Each structure stands twice: as structure tokens, then as C-alpha cells.
Amino acid sequence: MDLTDLLRYDFMRYALISGLLLGPTCAILGVFVNLRGMAFFSDALAHSALTGVALGFMIDSATGWKLDPTIYVLIFSCLLALGMGWLSQRTPLARDTITAFTFTGSVALGVILISMLGKHRMLEGLLFGSIYSNGPADITRQAILAVIVLIFFLTQLRPLTLATLDPELARARGIRPALLHYAFSLLVAAAVAVGLKMLGALLLSALIVIPAAAARIATTSFRSLIALALLLGILIPPIGITASATLNLPTGPAIVLVHIAVLAICQVLHLLFPKKSSS
Amino acid sequence: MTSTSPLLETRSLTLRYGTREVLEDFSCTVERGELLGISGPNGAGKSTLLKAILGIHRQSCGTIHRHPLAKRPGYVPQHAPIDKNFPLTASEFLAINAHTRIPWIGGIPRKLRHGICGKLDCLEIAHLAHRPLGALSGGELQRVRIAAALLNDPALLLLDEPSSHLDPTAAASLKKLLLHLHSEHSLTLIVVSHAESFLDGLATRRISLEAVAGTCSPSPSWGHPVPTHSLTSSAG
Known part of the structure; x- marks a missing residue:
């Protein structure tokens, strides 16, 4: 079955559009996730989405509401991101220590809640994603997220870069690094909530972390880093989806393995042809 | 404010970190065209004073008047280790320091x-424009940081320990550059340094702060007594 045959199916078209929207969105967020040492943070947010879904079921059953689980995950992820940021400024504990106990604590709570609700069967979808269940509503949410992220980076890329490199210099320029950190964390939380259906809690951070990591290995300037991360973000998900459909492989893991292959290629090329330090 | 008003004036400035005072009742005037050197041991409040002048240290009382x-x-903040793998070139570093609303995507x-090429030329580092920050030597990086600080054509330049982490040759070269900026570009500079030797032959006036909270004393090089807690002095 070639790509033309696959495109006759709605679920496949939605999956590819999903990949084309989420791939570059997560890749551009991933540039700063990498530069700011927040890879573990994004992984923790993805895993804690389990708890968001479980709490959503509990609220729905208690109130009779029937809201989309993504909304609960979005709210829970944002609150968790803000909470971790708030706590990191008010405790002597390191950021990754806070992330570690938030991560394990929320996963434990999520699994217990899902077990209490008797929803074990949904665990696989939550953990590994189910990209073919994407519909127009998911695509709309992903498009809105892409636009918000695009606007944020077009207006805030300069201050965010300076705040990441040298927070004190940024403060002297009138930038508020803490506020930018919160805004950026919220965007990562939103990407996790919106992208959960594509790759699931276990694999989602690959979509955020790996394109930018591969680009960082291969580039020396910021412009080339952004350009390569975006290019990889656009190309890798459709390649993974197509490979999974043609080779009959699970889609989420196939997308992640394509990411890993690209990362490995960049690293090998880096070893064979070290970057020049000047041009 | 008139054109002859001081560029900067602090009155009875007291700076704190929490409950700890690092500078008490500090008064000082900086005239246009001065090259003021501020020295003193660690903890004397030198860097905090610069941050208060910039408005990023808010735990203070007293007044700071800026022309x-x-x-x-x-x-130019105190040397902070830069991630050697941060993928930013010298010219991109200047670009992110620009006060402008022009969108930037690298x-x-x-x-x-x-403006960027002009500043790099002025500091004789045009050849470093496309070099990653992580590939620069200490002296080259310091020149790039100064170029970034000058990008918006300020009338006043504040430098915090600019010679720390520099070898003697690079420090001497930096001193020459600062003298050039002061004399040829009529720039007013405040240079903080714990190394008195760096300020020798550089500063047109010097202030020495003491580590003991609540006291500020004049530099021994002044050679005349000045009332403690009040420094509105001038020396050649």
C-alpha cells in the first residue's frame, strides 16, 4: 500500500495533518526545552497527563459533564507546570528534584485513580497514543496551539533567548525572565495536553526533545538551529506515520524510532565531520 | 534636568539582601565624561550598587536620579559561565541585545x-561575527559583551568586574579599549573591580567600598578624609 492509497482514508489524512501541525510546534518548543535543560520537565508533564485524564473522568461522573478529556489534561498540565515553577523559587530543592517527585507522584495518583474507575483498558491508548483516532476537533486544537506558539516565538524569541543565556543581563534589559519561564512552561504544558493523543504519555516527549536535540548537534548558529529543528519537526512525523502504515508497525513507537534514527545520524555526522568553530 | 546636570546621582542609598545591608547611606555623583572606578573586597556591595543603578535591585531606600x-x-555583568554549546554566534548575541521590536528568528x-557590524568594527572584532560564543576566548567574549552593551548607544556604560577571568595580556588590552571608548567616544563609564591594579591608569576618579556593612570609605589614593556614609567626591 503506497501513500496515495493511504490518503484515501480520513483517519490517515487526519493523522498526517496532526503530524504536520504538532511536529514543528513541538520542535520549536523543544529548542528551548533543550537549551533550558527542561527535557525531564516535559517528560514529567507528559506522564502526569494520566492523572489529568483520570481526574476528568471523576469530575464528569460527579457532575454529569461530558467534557473532552483534553480540556482536563490541559488544565491539569498547566496547573502542574505553574506549581513546579512556583515551588522551584520557594524551596532549596533543585528543579529536577521537584520534577522527579511531581512526575512519580502524579503517575502513581493517575494509575490509582484509573484503577479505581475501572478504566484499565484506556491505559494503553494513554501511554502510547492513538493517532488514528484524531478528528476535526483535535486538528482544530492543534492548529490553534500552532498559531499561539508561532505568535509567542515571533514576539518573544529575542527576550527568551537572552533570558535563557544570561538571566541577569536580560533583567538589565527590562526583560522578566521568571514571567517568560512561566509563559514558556504553559506552552509546553499545552503542547503535552494537545499532543497526548498522537504519541501518548510515554513517548510524547520524543516529539518535543529530539528534533531540537538533533539540530543542536548539527548546527552552530541560532538561525540554523531553529531552521533545522523546524524542518525535522515537519518531516519526521509523516515519515513515521507512513512507515508505520506501510510496514504495519505501531504508529507511536514508529514515529519515535524515526526520531531516534535521525538523532543517531546527526551524532554520527558530527563525529565524522566536527562543526567548524568559525565561518 | 539641564544639559549640565550630572548623569547619575545617588542620595543616601541603602541596599539590602533580605535583612542584610550591603551598602548604607551611600551618596555619589557621576558627571558626564567621567571614568569612575569602584573597588572593594567581595561583599562590599559593588555589584549590588550597579544593579540598583540599573533598577534590577529593588531592596533599597534612598534615591537614584538618572539623567x-x-x-x-x-x-556588562560579571563574568558568568556561558554554556559552551549554546548555538549563538557573536553577531546573534548582539542582535538579541538590541532594544527593538524588529522580529528576530536568528x-x-x-x-x-x-548597527551590529559597526559596533563589531569599532571594537575590532568584526572577524568574530559568525563565530559561536562557545568558541571565543575570554578576552574575545568580553569584547563581544561590551559591543552588545554599546549596541543601543548608551551615554553611560556599567562594567562589573570586566577583568576577572582574563589573563594579564587580555586585561591590559581591555583596559586600552575602555580608555579608547572613554576618550574617543566620550562615553561615561563606571567600572567595578576588586582588583585595584586594573583601575590604575584607567579611572579618572575612584571610590573604595568596605566590606563592613554600613560603611563606605574613600580610596586611600584620595589622600584626604571624607565623612563616612557620604561620598560626593571628585578626584583626578
Whole structure:
């Protein structure tokens, strides 16, 4: 079955559009996730989405509401991101220590809640994603997220870069690094909530972390880093989806393995042809 | 404010970190064209004073008057280790320091190209424009940081321990550059350094702060007593 045959199916078209929207969105967020040492943070947010879904079921059953689980995950992820940021400024504990106990604590709570609700069967979808269940509503949410992220980076890329490199210099320029950190964390939380259906809690951070990591290995300037991360973000998900459909492989893991292959290629090329330090 | 008003004036300035006072009742005037050296041991409040002048240290009382020309001073913070793998070139570093609303997506925006290249030329580091920050030597990096601080053409430049982490040759070269900026570009500078030797032959006036909270004393090089807690002095 070639790509033309696959495109006759709605679920496949939605999956590819999903990949084309989420791939570059997560890749551009991933540039700063990498530069700011927040890879573990994004992984923790993805895993804690389990708890968001479980709490959503509990609220729905208690109130009779029937809201989309993504909304609960979005709210829970944002609150968790803000909470971790708030706590990191008010405790002597390191950021990754806070992330570690938030991560394990929320996963434990999520699994217990899902077990209490008797929803074990949904665990696989939550953990590994189910990209073919994407519909127009998911695509709309992903498009809105892409636009918000695009606007944020077009207006805030300069201050965010300076705040990441040298927070004190940024403060002297009138930038508020803490506020930018919160805004950026919220965007990562939103990407996790919106992208959960594509790759699931276990694999989602690959979509955020790996394109930018591969680009960082291969580039020396910021412009080339952004350009390569975006290019990889656009190309890798459709390649993974197509490979999974043609080779009959699970889609989420196939997308992640394509990411890993690209990362490995960049690293090998880096070893064979070290970057020049000047041009 | 008149054109002859001081560029900067602090009155009875007291700076704190929490409940700990690092500088008490400090008064000082900086005239246009001065090259003021501030020295003193660690903990004397030198860096905090610069941050208060910049408005980023808010735990203070007293007043700081900045002439409109000095509303946005250039600032070169104390050397902080830069991630050697941060993928930013020297010219991109200048671009992110520009006070402008021109969108930036890496590289040098066309409208900033002239200003950035001019500053790199002025500091004789045009050849470093496309070199990653992590590949620069300590002296080269310091020149790039100064170029970034000068990008917005400030009337006042604040430098915090500019010679730390530099070898003697690079420090001497930096001193020469600062003297050039002061004399040829009529720039007013405040240079903080714990190394008195760096300020020798550089500063047109010097202030020495003491580590003991609540006291500020004049530099021994003044050679005459000044009332403690009040420094509104001038020396050649």
C-alpha cells in the first residue's frame, strides 16, 4: 500500500495533518526545552497527563459533564507546570528534584485513580497514543496551539533567548525572565495536553526533545538551529506515520524510532565531520 | 534636568539582601565624561550598587536620579559561565541585545545589520561575527559583551568586574579599549573591580567600598578624609 492509497482514508489524512501541525510546534518548543535543560520537565508533564485524564473522568461522573478529556489534561498540565515553577523559587530543592517527585507522584495518583474507575483498558491508548483516532476537533486544537506558539516565538524569541543565556543581563534589559519561564512552561504544558493523543504519555516527549536535540548537534548558529529543528519537526512525523502504515508497525513507537534514527545520524555526522568553530 | 546636570546621582542609598545591608547611606555623583572606578573586597556591595543603578535591585531606600541620557545604561555583568554549546554566534548575541521590536528568528535582521557590524568594527572584532560564543576566548567574549552593551548607544556604560577571568595580556588590552571608548567616544563609564591594579591608569576618579556593612570609605589614593556614609567626591 503506497501513500496515495493511504490518503484515501480520513483517519490517515487526519493523522498526517496532526503530524504536520504538532511536529514543528513541538520542535520549536523543544529548542528551548533543550537549551533550558527542561527535557525531564516535559517528560514529567507528559506522564502526569494520566492523572489529568483520570481526574476528568471523576469530575464528569460527579457532575454529569461530558467534557473532552483534553480540556482536563490541559488544565491539569498547566496547573502542574505553574506549581513546579512556583515551588522551584520557594524551596532549596533543585528543579529536577521537584520534577522527579511531581512526575512519580502524579503517575502513581493517575494509575490509582484509573484503577479505581475501572478504566484499565484506556491505559494503553494513554501511554502510547492513538493517532488514528484524531478528528476535526483535535486538528482544530492543534492548529490553534500552532498559531499561539508561532505568535509567542515571533514576539518573544529575542527576550527568551537572552533570558535563557544570561538571566541577569536580560533583567538589565527590562526583560522578566521568571514571567517568560512561566509563559514558556504553559506552552509546553499545552503542547503535552494537545499532543497526548498522537504519541501518548510515554513517548510524547520524543516529539518535543529530539528534533531540537538533533539540530543542536548539527548546527552552530541560532538561525540554523531553529531552521533545522523546524524542518525535522515537519518531516519526521509523516515519515513515521507512513512507515508505520506501510510496514504495519505501531504508529507511536514508529514515529519515535524515526526520531531516534535521525538523532543517531546527526551524532554520527558530527563525529565524522566536527562543526567548524568559525565561518 | 539641564544639559549640565550630572548623569547619575545617588542620595543616601541603602541596599539590602533580605535583612542584610550591603551598602548604607551611600551618596555619589557621576558627571558626564567621567571614568569612575569602584573597588572593594567581595561583599562590599559593588555589584549590588550597579544593579540598583540599573533598577534590577529593588531592596533599597534612598534615591537614584538618572539623567534622561542615562535612562538605559549599557551593562556588562560579571563574568558568568556561558554554556559552551549554546548555538549563538557573536553577531546573534548582539542582535538579541538590541532594544527593538524588529522580529528576530536568528541571524542578523537586515535593519540591525549596519548597527551590529559597526559596533563589531569599532571594537575590532568584526572577524568574530559568525563565530559561536562557545568558541571565543575570554578576552574575545568580553569584547563581544561590551559591543552588545554599546549596541543601543548608551551615554553611560556599567562594567562589573570586566577583568576577572582574563589573563594579564587580555586585561591590559581591555583596559586600552575602555580608555579608547572613554576618550574617543566620550562615553561615561563606571567600572567595578576588586582588583585595584586594573583601575590604575584607567579611572579618572575612584571610590573604595568596605566590606563592613554600613560603611563606605574613600580610596586611600584620595589622600584626604571624607565623612563616612557620604561620598560626593571628585578626584583626578
